Amino acid sequence: MIKFEGLTRSRIAGLGFAAVLASAAGIVYAQSNVETASEAAVESGSAEMVIQKWPKSVQTEARMLIDRYGQPGTVEENRLVWEDNGPWKRTVMHREGMTRPMIGKNRDHLEQVISREVPEDKVAELEKFDKRIKVDRAAGELSSRSDSERMNFLTLNLADDIVKGQRTAADARSFAKQVQALEKAGKSSPYLDGLIFTMQNGAQPPIETPDMDMTPDTRQDMEQESR
Numbered sequence: 289m290i291k292f293e294g295l296t297r298s299r300i301a302g303l304g305f306a307a308v309l310a311s312a313a314g315i316v317y318a319q320s321n322v323e324t325a326s327e328a329a330v331e332s333g334s335a336e337m338v339i340q341k342w343p344k345s346v347q348t349e350a351r352m353l354i355d356r357y358g359q360p361g362t363v364e365e366n367r368l369v370w371e372d373n374g375p376w377k378r379t380v381m382h383r384e385g386m387t388r389p390m391i392g393k394n395r396d397h398l399e400q401v402i403s404r405e406v407p408e409d410k411v412a413e414l415e416k417f418d419k420r421i422k423v424d425r426a427a428g429e430l431s432s433r434s435d436s437e438r439m440n441f442l443t444l445n446l447a448d449d450i451v452k453g454q455r456t457a458a459d460a461r462s463f464a465k466q467v468q469a470l471e472k473a474g475k476s477s478p479y480l481d482g483l484i485f486t487m488q489n490g491a492q493p494p495i496e497t498p499d500m501d502m503t504p505d506t507r508q509d510m511e512q513e514s515r
Contacts, residue, residue, distance in 0.1 A: 335363050342383050346397050349436075350381050353398075375483050377401045377429065386420065386433060396420060396433045400440045402483070404430035406451055413450050416457035418443055438480045442467060445478075448485045 339350045350368060354360070357379070362369035370379040378401040385395025406414070406423045414421050420433045421443065432443040446460040455463070467477045478484050 335360055335368050338363055338365060338368070339383075346381075346383060346385075349397060353379065353381055353437075375402070377403050378431075385435075396435055398436065398440065399431055399433040400437065400444075401429050401431040402444060403428055404444075404448070404451070406430055410451050413457050414447055417446065417450060417460045421447055438471075441482055442477075442479050445484050448483075 335350065335354055339347045342350065353368070353370070357370050357373040360368040360370045360381075362371075366383040368381040370376070373379050380399040380401075382397045382399065385397040405428050406425060408425065411423050411425075414423060418432070422431045422433070423429075424431075430444065430447060432440040432447070434440050434443060442464060446455065446464060449455040450457065450460055463479075467479050470477065471480060
């Protein structure tokens with residue numbers, strides 16, 4: 289039998305209120321643990337488990353990247369992230385793409401980043417060339433977002449030409465259209481196959497000789513880039 293000697297009515301009420309607070313704190317703590325465990329499950333789960341909930345076309349693109357670069361270092365519900373994969377400082381595969389108004393319903397899910405210092409006076413020209421290009425001058429990064437790695441190579445190679453003053457935005461857009469048309473005809477180009485400029489970490493990517501039919505001006509431009 290519990291004795292309440294020496295306990296006033298106010299102290300008893302206080303003890304009851306404390307018990308309620310302790311119970312509520314326990315519920316909040318338990319809920320927090322559940323949320324933390326849920327987040328950890330997503331982070332520790334394989335990329336395949338996550339992308340199964342993505343649109344079919346995006347799943348295909350994501351699996352191609354996994355085959356090429358291995359499992360991503362970061363797996364989240366809406367994106368996969370690789371760090372220092374191949375020529376890239378960072379690769380991000382987004383579940384949701386960016387609408388490309390000029391091309392209709394196509395969406396850009398693949399974002400790829402390189403280390404590249406961009407002078408302030410070149411930022412506007414890059415935006416004129418392609419609004420999907422992002423410049424982070426504070427981090428020393430330049431990125432492109434498109435529907436494939438080959439298109440990101442093309443965009444960033446032309447962006448480098450613009451930064452160096454070798455092309456204007458209009459020149460770059462015209463050249464990009466030529467290369468894309470040749471690709472549809474089954475031809476290739478160094479601009480599509482990799483980064484053809486010297487990386488700022490000192491690495492020099494390989495340059496392949498183009499094997500495609502093109503106008504004399506186009507061939508001259510590409511030969512100059514391979515020197």
